[in-house]
Amino acid sequence: MKSNRHVPLIKPSDAKSWSLCARRVWLDNKGDFELSPIEDEFEQLIVELGLAHEQTVLHQLSGTMVVHTATSPEDTQRLIAEGVPVIYQAQLLDNENGFIGYPDFLILHENGEYQPADAKLSLNEEKKEIQVQLGFYRRMLGSQLPAIVFLGDGEQALIGDEANAITNQFVTEMRELLANDEEPAVRYSHSKCRACPYYAHCKPAFEAKEELSLLYGVQGRAAMGLENEGINTITQLSATDPNSIPDIPYLKGNEKKQRAVFQAKAYLTDEIFQLSPVTLPEGxxxxxxxxxxxxxxxxxxxxxxxxxxxxxxxxxxxxxxxxxxxxxxxxxxxxxxxxxxxxxxxxxxxxxxxxxxxxxxxxxxxxxxxxxxxxxxxxxxxxxxxxxxxxxxxxxxxxxxxxxxxxxxxxxxxxxxxxxxxxxxxxxxxxxxxxxxxxxxxxxxxxxxxxxxxxxxxxxxxxxxxxxxxxxxxxxxxx
Ligand code: SF4
Structure with missing residues (x-):
């Protein structure tokens, strides 16, 4: 895999990968992978429902206002300069800061500013990403107005200054990540990695080095704590007396340490370990x-x-x-x-x-x-x-x-x-x-x-x- 020398533009659609894993968003932007179109039917369904919802919102806005569809960043600027009521599929480009954004809608407010708006099915599942996305558009527009989220139930949510901190964090971290030509070092996370398109790329390397976070119950910070104690691999952990491990973050108390050592042994040998009697209720x-x-x-x-x-x-x-x-x-x-x-x-x-x-x-x-x-x-x-x-x-x-x-x-x-x-x-x-x-x-x-x-x-x-x-x-x- 080669790395690209140019620094890609930061785009709000990176927010989802960024919130999951630093390496994932780096690979999205600087990796040399040909990812196949979405094969996951569930993800595909979310995309389809999202697009259908966007069309519903477009239809509703078109019923009350004149809507212009932007065809390029320049066209978007022209429509903004003309002060048209609604710009659909806007394209915002800021070469100086290295930003590009695609708000679903820009809606002209009575004070003459444009308000960014996106159609989202709900805020429940991806609130952090949505805050970053809408906060990013506000930052690009230099707008004081809250951004609008058109929700699937017909309600609207507003995203204002409360999203500034996380948006700025996103921009700062993305700048650091994208300036780096080395794939970032990260820990394994079973829930995130097995659903990730780069699983086949990352997992063998984790396995080859016997990365401690491959073990159930050993989170990234616990793995770092173990490494600080000189325990760097699953084999080393499996041979460690749990009583000799000091308390480290997310691995405190004898029971957790014992479990971690057994989990390392089970990983290597496929053994089952019983810690205590199993009791099941009668009835x-x-x-x-x-x-x-x-x-x-x-x-x-x-x-x-x-x-x-x-x-x-x-x-x-x-x-x-x-x-x-x-x-x-x-x-x-x-x-x-x-x-x-x-x-x-x-x-x-x-x-x-x-x-x-x-x-x-x-x-x-x-x-x-x-x-x-x-x-x-x-x-x-x-x-x-x-x-x-x-x-x-x-x-x-x-x-x-x-x-x-x-x-x-x-x-x-x-x-x-x-x-x-x-x-x-x-x-x-x-x-x-x-x-x-x-x-x-x-x-x-x-x-x-x-x-x-x-x-x-x-x-x-x-x-x-x-x-x-x-x-x-x-x-x-x-x-
Ligand atoms: S497989 Fe895991 S470590 Fe690799 S990019 Fe995906 S989430 Fe990150």
Whole structure:
């Protein structure tokens, strides 16, 4: 890979990569990679929905104002000089500072200044990046007016001086990064790296040097602290007495140090380490998993599927609450509560097993959304004697596994661990969101029914996986 000698222009669309990883944004600008067009269907869906939303906003603005589409930076300057009401697809170029920006709209304010505006589906997921992007446009325009965000639910948000600090940080860091011809040294982050287009470029180098942050639970600052103690590789860590490691950031206390050493051993040998007895609650287990759509106009996640695997846990023991679209959101929630009441009657010692905190936090947010925190079923679900049981907890508390992430699929798909395989190998929560959005857009009833069947099948696999995980824990680790 060669580096380019010229310094690329700083553009606000770098904000997303910049917020994730310094090397990623450097490679975006100075790397010599031919990245293929977006293959990730979920990312593609976000782009499509974003473009559709931008067209909706354009249509609305065109209904009340004259909109001119800019064709170049010079054309944008000409339209600004003319004082046209709205400039669509504006192109702002500042060669002196090395900036280029493409605000969706520039809207003429009554004080004669132009106000930058972008169409964004919601502010929930990428608030930092959006603040940088809009703050950058304000900086380029030298505008005191707040920038406008046209949201998917028809509301508008304003971004003003509160975004200046993070925008300036972005500019300063980007200048430093882009002036450097060396690929920046960074740490491995499992959640960020495995979703990154440069994974195949970076991962082998991390592995070759046995980078400590490859280990689950060893974050960048902990890895740096270990290196300061002369522990530079996974092999060295695996051979270290945990009691000899001093407290370092994010690795304080004997338990964490012991875990880190076991995690290093597990990485090298594929061994499993049990730290403490696994305990599982007694009762009648029902396995539970939800599928939700974050790509809504309101920015509030819509749960389109509440799925359950009930005794006798066979293929036909899958039950669910389904909604056809976001307008059935409350109806689905109420049906879910009524389903819970049915299980509660049927199984007085109900254990509602799920994996990770997502199900519990979603129930809490739905109770708030519909002002139902005092509802009896909600109180039953979230109270002191809650039937909800997070199966990830005994795994994280008691086991060290030869894994880099402790997600349900990480554990269940591993051939030497639970070894449960999903029917569709490509399926996943983002896959399910893509299928549901196809379901929403589909007009052919048969195709729509097929999509629903696929989503249900995936959710059935999810709850079956938690059942298999329960069995695996009972068989191997129960005291
Ligand atoms: S794979 Fe990881 S380290 Fe490499 S650029 Fe992507 S996020 Fe950064």
């Amino acid at each position: 009648q287990w029902v396995h539970f998993d939800i599928e939700d759509n974050p790509l809504t106009g309101s920015g509030e996640k819509h749960v389109y599927l509440w799925g359950f695997l009930v005794p006798d846990y066979s293929h036909d023991s899958f039950e669910y609450v389904w909604t056809n679209n976001g307008s059935e959101d409350k109806q689905g929630w109420l049906q879910f509560l009524s389903q819970i009441e049915q299980y509660r009657q049927q199984y007085p010692d109900l254990i509602l097993a799920h994996y990770s905190s997502h199900e519990r936090s979603t129930i809490r947010s739905y109770a708030q959304r519909y002002d139902m925190e005092d509802n009896e079923t909600v109180a039953y679900l979230l109270g002191d004697d809650s039937p909800l049981f997070d199966l990830q907890k005994p795994v994280l508390d008691s086991l060290v596994l030869p894994l880099q992430g402790y997600g349900l699929k990480d554990i269940c798909k591993h051939r030497d661990l639970v070894n449960f395989q999903w029917q569709d190998d490509d399926s996943g929560s983002q896959w399910s969101v893509v299928q549901f959005n196809r379901f929403l857009a589909e007009t052919n009833l048969q195709t729509k029914a097929n999509l629903k069947t696929e989503i249900l099948s995936y959710n059935r696999d999810d709850v079956t996986a938690t059942r298999r995980l329960e069995e695996w824990l009972r068989t191997n680790f129960l005291t």
